[in-house]
Amino acid sequence: MIEVKPGVGAPTMGGVINAVLLDIDDTLVDTRGAFRHALMEVAAEYLDAGADPELVLAHWRDDRGGWYRAHTRGELTHREQRMRRANDLHAAFGGPSMDDAAYDVWDEGFERHFRAGWLAFDDAAELLDELDARGVPYGAVSNADSAYQVLKLSSVGLQRVPMLVGVDTFGVGKPDPRVFLEGCRLLAVEPGVTAYVGDEPDIDAGGARDAGLTGVWLDRPGTRRAGHHEAAEGTLRIESLADLTALMG
Numbered sequence: 001m002i003e004v005k006p007g008v009g010a011p012t013m014g015g016v017i018n019a020v021l022l023d024i025d026d027t028l029v030d031t032r033g034a035f036r037h038a039l040m041e042v043a044a045e046y047l048d049a050g051a052d053p054e055l056v057l058a059h060w061r062d063d064r065g066g067w068y069r070a071h072t073r074g075e076l077t078h079r080e081q082r083m084r085r086a087n088d089l090h091a092a093f094g095g096p097s098m099d100d101a102a103y104d105v106w107d108e109g110f111e112r113h114f115r116a117g118w119l120a121f122d123d124a125a126e127l128l129d130e131l132d133a134r135g136v137p138y139g140a141v142s143n144a145d146s147a148y149q150v151l152k153l154s155s156v157g158l159q160r161v162p163m164l165v166g167v168d169t170f171g172v173g174k175p176d177p178r179v180f181l182e183g184c185r186l187l188a189v190e191p192g193v194t195a196y197v198g199d200e201p202d203i204d205a206g207g208a209r210d211a212g213l214t215g216v217w218l219d220r221p222g223t224r225r226a227g228h229h230e231a232a233e234g235t236l237r238i239e240s241l242a243d244l245t246a247l248m249g
């Protein structure tokens with residue numbers, strides 16, 4: 001049994017945590033860095049020579065068309081959302097409009113460079129060591145495909161994290177409460193004593209809170225997406241996974 005102490009922006013939070021559910025992308029794995037790696041290759045091949053790498057990366061991650069979110073609502077396939085995002089990116093930075101055949105070639109290169117960039121954050125294994133030492137059960141709940149995430153976790157050395165729920169489990173993702181509750185069910189723990197940690201304050205921390213878990217926003221310095229300015233009410237905010245351990249007392 002571990003006491004949760006109030007975190008930044010959530011002075012009234014309190015309770016007990018004895019299980020942890022984890023987001024994968026930009027929480028355990030530096031997906032932003034991998035996208036940067038892939039997008040630099042794309043920029044060199046397809047975009048205006050003067051395209052600012054930071055703006056290209058921000059454009060991709062912000063997904064202002066909301067295509068990835070539509071995918072997690074079950075409205076678009078993974079391919080459909082990524083092709084729309086690729087064409088949006090090209091429209092913004094001088095690349096050609098792509099039909100299906102052109103996109104297939106684009107995506108082969110993008111995916112290869114994206115995978116080559118996968119790397120775990122240094123604090124990920126340290127957190128898992130700590131949870132293992134304390135006997136706190138944990139697992140992943142992600143808005144990507146389960147098999148793909150198993151491959152990703154394995155390739156960054158985090159195969160000990162059980163992949164519990166993906167966007168394929170119910171055909172929808174966070175913030176739908178079902179995915180958080182299914183994670184708890186699979187760990188055989190109650191939502192009220194479970195924390196969910198993710199890098200998005202709304203769909204991760206806010207969604208977990210709405211499902212009855214303790215929602216924790218991992219706000220890594222310098223990595224915010226557009227629109228992510230503050231912790232949702234009734235959630236906690238931390239700046240590294242090491243802070244989660246401190247939060248747990």
Ligand SMILES: [Mg+2]
Binds near residue numbers: 027
């Ligand atoms: Mg994430």
